[in-house]
Amino acid sequence: MDEKKVPRIRFEVEDCDPGSEARAGSLSTRRGRVQTPVFMPVGTTGTVKAMDPEDLAELGFGLILGNTYHMMVRPGEEVIRLHGGLHSFMGWAGSILTDSGGYQVFSLAHRRRISEQGVSFCNHIDGDMCMLTPERSISIQETLGADIMMAFDECPPCGADRSYLRASMERTSRWAERCLRARSRFGGALFGIVQGGLEKDLRLEHLDELASLGFEGLAIGGLSVGEEKQDTEAMVAFLAPRMPADRPRYLMGVGLPEDILHGIACGVDMFDCVVPTRNARNGQLFTWRGPIQIRHAAHRHSLEPIDARCGCPVCRRFTRAYLRHLYRMDELLGMRLNTLHNLYFYAELLREARRAILRGDYAAWSAEVMRGLQG
Amino acid sequence: MDEKKVPRIRFEVEDCDPGSEARAGSLSTRRGRVQTPVFMPVGTTGTVKAMDPEDLAELGFGLILGNTYHMMVRPGEEVIRLHGGLHSFMGWAGSILTDSGGYQVFSLAHRRRISEQGVSFCNHIDGDMCMLTPERSISIQETLGADIMMAFDECPPCGADRSYLRASMERTSRWAERCLRARSRFGGALFGIVQGGLEKDLRLEHLDELASLGFEGLAIGGLSVGEEKQDTEAMVAFLAPRMPADRPRYLMGVGLPEDILHGIACGVDMFDCVVPTRNARNGQLFTWRGPIQIRHAAHRHSLEPIDARCGCPVCRRFTRAYLRHLYRMDELLGMRLNTLHNLYFYAELLREARRAILRGDYAAWSAEVMRGLQG
Numbered sequence: 001m002d003e004k005k006v007p008r009i010r011f012e013v014e015d016c017d018p019g020s021e022a023r024a025g026s027l028s029t030r031r032g033r034v035q036t037p038v039f040m041p042v043g044t045t046g047t048v049k050a051m052d053p054e055d056l057a058e059l060g061f062g063l064i065l066g067n068t069y070h071m072m073v074r075p076g077e078e079v080i081r082l083h084g085g086l087h088s089f090m091g092w093a094g095s096i097l098t099d100s101g102g103y104q105v106f107s108l109a110h111r112r113r114i115s116e117q118g119v120s121f122c123n124h125i126d127g128d129m130c131m132l133t134p135e136r137s138i139s140i141q142e143t144l145g146a147d148i149m150m151a152f153d154e155c156p157p158c159g160a161d162r163s164y165l166r167a168s169m170e171r172t173s174r175w176a177e178r179c180l181r182a183r184s185r186f187g188g189a190l191f192g193i194v195q196g197g198l199e200k201d202l203r204l205e206h207l208d209e210l211a212s213l214g215f216e217g218l219a220i221g222g223l224s225v226g227e228e229k230q231d232t233e234a235m236v237a238f239l240a241p242r243m244p245a246d247r248p249r250y251l252m253g254v255g256l257p258e259d260i261l262h263g264i265a266c267g268v269d270m271f272d273c274v275v276p277t278r279n280a281r282n283g284q285l286f287t288w289r290g291p292i293q294i295r296h297a298a299h300r301h302s303l304e305p306i307d308a309r310c311g312c313p314v315c316r317r318f319t320r321a322y323l324r325h326l327y328r329m330d331e332l333l334g335m336r337l338n339t340l341h342n343l344y345f346y347a348e349l350l351r352e353a354r355r356a357i358l359r360g361d362y363a364a365w366s367a368e369v370m371r372g373l374q375g
Numbered sequence: 376m377d378e379k380k381v382p383r384i385r386f387e388v389e390d391c392d393p394g395s396e397a398r399a400g401s402l403s404t405r406r407g408r409v410q411t412p413v414f415m416p417v418g419t420t421g422t423v424k425a426m427d428p429e430d431l432a433e434l435g436f437g438l439i440l441g442n443t444y445h446m447m448v449r450p451g452e453e454v455i456r457l458h459g460g461l462h463s464f465m466g467w468a469g470s471i472l473t474d475s476g477g478y479q480v481f482s483l484a485h486r487r488r489i490s491e492q493g494v495s496f497c498n499h500i501d502g503d504m505c506m507l508t509p510e511r512s513i514s515i516q517e518t519l520g521a522d523i524m525m526a527f528d529e530c531p532p533c534g535a536d537r538s539y540l541r542a543s544m545e546r547t548s549r550w551a552e553r554c555l556r557a558r559s560r561f562g563g564a565l566f567g568i569v570q571g572g573l574e575k576d577l578r579l580e581h582l583d584e585l586a587s588l589g590f591e592g593l594a595i596g597g598l599s600v601g602e603e604k605q606d607t608e609a610m611v612a613f614l615a616p617r618m619p620a621d622r623p624r625y626l627m628g629v630g631l632p633e634d635i636l637h638g639i640a641c642g643v644d645m646f647d648c649v650v651p652t653r654n655a656r657n658g659q660l661f662t663w664r665g666p667i668q669i670r671h672a673a674h675r676h677s678l679e680p681i682d683a684r685c686g687c688p689v690c691r692r693f694t695r696a697y698l699r700h701l702y703r704m705d706e707l708l709g710m711r712l713n714t715l716h717n718l719y720f721y722a723e724l725l726r727e728a729r730r731a732i733l734r735g736d737y738a739a740w741s742a743e744v745m746r747g748l749q750g
Contacts, residue, residue, distance in 0.1 A: 046700060050707040053692075075675070075700040082676055083694065091692045300450070301457055317428075317466045319458065325421060325450040332425040335707055 008189035009216050011248045019363035021241045021267035024354045029095040029147035034062040037264045039346045040272040045070050046090045049277050050339040053092040060347045063095040065272045068140050069104035073123045077143050085145025098146035100137045102153045134178035146188040151179040153193040158226035165197045169206050189216035198231050211244050218243050219250035240266035261366045264353050276346045280338035283327045286345040290375030299324040312344035383564035384591050386623050394738035396616045396642035399729050404470040404522035409437040412639045414721045415647040420445050421465045424652050425714040428467040435722045438470040440647045443515050444479035448498045452518050460520025473521035475512045477528045509553035521563040526554040528568040533601035540572045544581050564591035592623040599628050615641035636741045639728050651721045655713035658702045661720040665750030674699040687719035
């Protein structure tokens with residue numbers, strides 16, 4: 001096939017941890033190279049909330065996530081097209097992975113109607129009637145200039161029964177093939193999304209099917225949608241090691257630091273989540289000894305940094321008392337500094353995880369970090 | 376007197392414009408030197424809203440304004456004392472001028488009672504009963520570590536009658552003397568505030584009195600409190616050139632770009648105002664061809680920067696369409712970028728004004744800029 005001739009991404013596994021499924025690698029897009037395992041900050045509306053693109057680069061991020069659904073609703077595809085893509089629109093020189101819009105259609109939009117063709121819905125901003133199909137999703141993602149695109153899928157609700165899961169999964173497979181056919185020769189890489197709820201056999205069946213279709217990477221979708229934490233973990237532990245070893249494995253929408261450490265142990269290479277940014281705005285700050293809530297009165301007179309072990313630009317310059325003050329006054333700078341810290345924490349967590357894998361020491365390192373995170 | 380032995384600030388007039396009262400100079404505090412005329416961004420609650428201290432330094436600001444009243448109410452003097460001052464609390468290495476709290480007591484607080492001793496009031500945050508006296512104001516300003524302090528004054532309301540103005544002014548003079556006596560040997564410089572409403576003779580009388588008291592600088596207070604714009608301008612034009620030429624002249628709370636250009640022409644050296652930061656958050660962006668409102672539909676598809684003539688970090692990187700999108704989505708980055716632009720515009724306006732003074736060309740330059748600002 002034509003698209004094989006142009007390498008859209010390159011992925012190499014550099015090292016595997018002897019005591020777990022964890023692996024260290026590198027992922028190169030047309031725009032640059034990131035080391036894996038990698039965390040992608042989420043740029044929902046064309047901005048990673050409270051961050052300047054320069055901040056992200058300085059924190060060490062090279063790959064962020066953009067949302068097709070949000071960009072389609074506002075500012076609309078035409079504005080992005082005029083800018084020559086999302087990179088130029090938001091001033092980001094690194095790589096961008098875009099989701100397909102599927103998840104938001106199922107979590108945000110109203111009056112959803114699913115057909116074989118695609119999904120029609122009323123968007124959550126102005127209620128306008130919209131339609132997403134596999135072809136339309138790919139077309140928008142190509143307009144966004146995504147370095148990595150995601151196939152348009154249905155994300156079934158938590159608790160959907162087996163017959164619904166199977167029908168949805170089979171439709172998602174047909175959509176996956178349409179996505180692959182729809183992309184242009186010069187478009188980004190395309191990842192398929194494995195669904196199947198909490199049914200191991202369905203998951204495995206879907207994985208095998210998608211793996212055979214020629215996607216450049218595969219993702220685990222449909223988790224962290226309301227199921228029990230041990231069910232999420234069990235499914236990741238079951239599925240991730242069975243995903244093709246020569247392609248990147250992406251666990252969508254996960255998660256807390258401990259979820260990421262678990263995902264890495266199972267062989268996942270890529271993560272995204274709004275937790276570090278959203279929790280920052282709510283005053284929850286991550287530390288190597290567990291999260292703290294900056295609004296608490298205990299920090300009123302504290303001259304300590306958020307985390308004495310942290311080397312981030314916030315911990316080097318500001319006290320907990322100052323950050324608490326900014327939080328209480330609802331100051332914009334507080335949201336920015338909290339976000340800088342949490343994203344740095346995530347970046348550093350992933351860098352240290354990678355170092356542990358390269359040392360062949362991931363299991364022991366991770367167990368120690370987990371104990372710390374529990375406070 | 377003892378305090379004469381330690382130079383708290385140094386001020387030098389370097390050049391005077393031949394066609395106006397405008398002058399270029401330099402003002403050095405213990406923490407650094409700024410060139411005048413100078414604009415001071417306002418850091419109301421221990422932060423210049425939406426700005427990191429590093430941003431301010433990069434924009435070229437060396438002197439910002441801190442609010443005694445706000446810091447006294449939240450986080451409270453004790454928290455600042457523990458940090459060793461406001462500079463360390465907010466991570467700002469440049470100079471700080473603090474106001475005395477007088478203006479906020481008269482504009483924000485409730486159940487105000489003025490006596491010879493000082494002012495008692497209920498603060499606007501939690502309604503707690505507080506008291507500010509000249510001695511207490513200086514004590515707090517010294518705890519804040521202000522490089523330049525302001526004398527505690529009464530700012531009479533617009534339209535106050537002559538007898539009220541006189542009584543208030545005379546009390547403000549007695550308070551001024553108490554402020555000078557109250558400061559410690561190692562405290563910052565202290566500026567007196569000239570009051571007297573719109574009565575020229577009262578203003579002149581007050582100016583003479585304060586000028587004789589040994590303040591390191593003098594300020595024009597009690598303007599921009601609701602009077603007509605031509606009254607403000609006439610009073611500045613009358614008073615500023617009569618202020619001691621060897622000391623900095625500070626026009627408090629002013630203002631729009633055109634007000635600042637007028638003030639400079641009258642011989643004012645220092646300005647502060649919330650306009651660039653507050654208006655930025657409301658989407659009003661200054662340009663050399665007048666302000667624009669970024670929310671307007673006209674900018675929807677605009678690939679232009681805010682101002683093609685501007686070299687700020689925002690105009691170099693982002694389009695109006697992107698900034699409009701951020702504004703409509705109420706994104707934190709929008710507030711930050713808008714603020715960066717407006718503060719850069721003010722910094723650049725003052726830098727260009729200074730260059731025009733040094734060229735001896737201020738009147739012509741200023742007239743041309745004024746024409747541009749009117750759009």
